[in-house]
Amino acid sequence: MNRPDRRSSGRPRPRGGVHESRHRVEVTVGGDMAIVNRRGALRLRRGHPWVFRSDVERRPDLPAGVVRVAESNGAPLGWALWSPQSEISLRRIEADGDRRIDDAWWHDALRTAIRRRAPLAAEANAYRLVHGEGDGLPSLVVDQYGDSLVVQLLSAGLDAHTDVIVRCLRELTGCSGILARNDPAAREREGLPREVTLLYGEVPPVVEVREHGVRYLAAPWDGQKTGAFLDQRENRVLIGSLARGRALDCFAYHGSFALHLATRADHVCAVDISAPALARVHDHAARNGFTNIEPVIGDAFEVLRAWHREGRRFDTIVVDPPAFAKTRNALDAALRGYKDINLQAMKLLAPGGLLFTASCSFHLSRGLFFEMLSDAVADSGRPFALRAITGQPLDHPELINVPESGYLKGALLEAMS
Structure with a gap:
């Protein structure tokens, strides 16, 4: 070309x-x-x-x-x-006004983004190929699940170029199908319909994801986000490599963290309020041959409080809640929620135990996130050491001067006593 x-x-x-x-x-x-x-x-x-x-x-x-x-x-x-x-x-x-924005431009821009992900293919078959502003392609999301692609075109200006984007993605990836998950509310603000549309070929209702030795099913047509939570992949690997003893996965959803914990922990409790989500946890455990994952249905806040009263302790805990602060106006209430669930987890952690905690709320800055954790530590009455700070993985680049390209932040804490 x-x-x-x-x-x-x-x-x-x-x-x-x-x-x-x-x-x-x-x-x-x-x-x-x-x-x-x-x-x-x-x-x-x-x-x-x-x-x-x-x-x-x-x-x-x-x-x-x-x-x-x-x-x-x-x-x-x-x-x-x-x-x-x-x-x-x-x-x-x-930025260059002398460039022509034609098919060749789109091909080059998409090829550049896709090449950045080359190192990921050795350990996973599902990852983000284009992360909007982070890849210089604002309002465009492209996620790969095996041989299928799921795209989101989140602005009217981008939507007008759907055909060339689909054509270039087919040439660059050789994919078997492209699905548009154009159902986010952001499209309404652009005057665009919210819809899920097959743009090319065939995309199955479920796709098996391989991720650093763990397997689980993604649901491109109706799952969370574009089918799975790809942004936590490296954090799952991190805490999975350190897991031991009795482990707890709060807000487990389909059990992606629980699966990685189960590779090393003796026993994993996967807590979620959704019975259908926990049914998928059970299926994923069987798919990997794990017999040490226990799905637990219930509200994570209430379950953790009850277990504290019972005197339970865990050696490894993951707290990965949904975005409590979806708008700036919800931030104060979200901070109370984040502090509460982290405080309950800290109370349950055994001496020397590890807590990985994260927030995917854009409106909760890193500064506020660590301030919240500091307040929770103070209320717990126990000393905690910060062992690692995590952000977004290679396939979700966060640009320093474009804060909207970043939202995920995490911390690994160790209970010192």
Whole structure:
């Protein structure tokens, strides 16, 4: 496939927008260019791809898609995905205004992202191929499950390029099917329907995932996220390699942590409030030949309190709750919830035991996460040492200057007495 054109001199003149000369830059009204104010331009120059509606001085006369972007003084700012109805009006995908955003550009961008994941194939057959802003492809998620791909196109500007994205993914991966899990609420804010649609080939209802010697089933059509929690893969391996004695997996869901704990622990209690989820835990244990996993149905908060009253102790505990803070307004209540469940886990941990705890709430910053843990430790009346701090794995890159690309944070603690 031909590489994108680079023009050494001259550019196609837009119908409107920025006209350049040797002595001045003239900005004209309308056309296929978005004009942003100084605040929007500064945001782009600092490396963040988003421009909000309030920072767009002149909207392009085009439907959703890719548009040129310039500052109000005429300085070019590259190309961006344009979403006419969204609060995030522009998501920059290319800083070089001389690049052509054609099939070759999409092919190169996707190939670059996919190549970053090459080291993962030796130990797993399921991982994220494209992590949106983290890979310079805002609002695009591509997850691989065996021979199947699951995509999410979360902006109107990106959705307009579905066909070329599907075509490039087929060429680059040789996949047998591509499913669009376009059901997140974010699509409503873009004026897009929430739907699950088969885009190419066939994608089965369940796919067996191989992950560092452990096997479990992902559900691309109706499972959590795009079918499984791929972002915790390396954390599961970490605590699994250290597990011993009696282990506890709180908020177990389908038991991905419990399976890794079971490779070394004598016995694992997998606690979840969902009976169907625990049925899958039982099936996964059998699939791996484990007889040391005990599914326990119940609310994790209440179960842990009851076990503390009974005097139970565990040598290894995992606390991986759902996102308690889905909005900024929910943060205070979420902090109380995170502190409570971690405090209960600390009370149950045997001397010398290990606690791996995590949060997937974007609105809970790392600073607040560790402040919460510090408060829980103080209330427990026991000393805890910090043994490891974890973030997102290789396939979920978090850009330093794009905080929205990161959300997952974790800590490994040891009870010192």
